[in-house]
Amino acid sequence: MSLGDYLRLLRAKRQGITPWEIEAATELPKGLYRQLEQRYRAMGDDDVIRMLADFYGVPFAELRWRFDWPRKALSRTLMAMSLRQEPLTLHLWNGQVVTGTVMWWDLGALALDVGAEEPLIVQRHAVERWSPRLPNVGHPADEADADDADDPDEDEIEE
Numbered sequence: 745m746s747l748g749d750y751l752r753l754l755r756a757k758r759q760g761i762t763p764w765e766i767e768a769a770t771e772l773p774k775g776l777y778r779q780l781e782q783r784y785r786a787m788g789d790d791d792v793i794r795m796l797a798d799f800y801g802v803p804f805a806e807l808r809w810r811f812d813w814p815r816k817a818l819s820r821t822l823m824a825m826s827l828r829q830e831p832l833t834l835h836l837w838n839g840q841v842v843t844g845t846v847m848w849w850d851l852g853a854l855a856l857d858v859g860a861e862e863p864l865i866v867q868r869h870a871v872e873r874w875s876p877r878l879p880n881v882g883h884p885a886d887e888a889d890a891d892d893a894d895d896p897d898e899d900e901i902e903e
Contacts, residue, residue: 745837747810748781749869754800770795786814813873821878822849834866835873
């Protein structure tokens with residue numbers, strides 16, 4: 745589960761607190777919290793992650809490791825493994841580990857051929873990490889990547 749997905753889960757557990765209320769409580773710049781939740785790339789830095797860890801009462805390390813596993817990196821891995829027709833191992837939020845060949849994926853889910861009669865459908869937000877991990881995937885250098893095909897809000901920035 746990426747940092748953005750995990751932040752959405754933590755916010756839901758707060759019973760409807762808004763991104764604007766979180767920004768006010770943490771002194772985050774206007775619009776940044778929404779970007780952290782909705783962008784598919786790694787956003788923010790360790791200072792921002794520390795503020796949010798304090799706000800939510802979770803360990804810094806619990807949020808920090810998720811920063812290195814953004815959904816954009818999962819998209820690139822799914823594409824590469826689909827083209828190669830090589831197995832991919834997914835580590836899910838519930839502790840389950842599944843391995844199979846990528847059949848298809850979209851913004852919300854993916855299908856793995858695990859050798860069963862039917863493909864295994866996995867919701868993307870349930871994926872915490874995966875292997876193999878492609879080089880430079882999930883690092884701030886990815887910010888310079890021009891491929892934003894799966895980032896529908898890339899050009900939307902709240903002022």
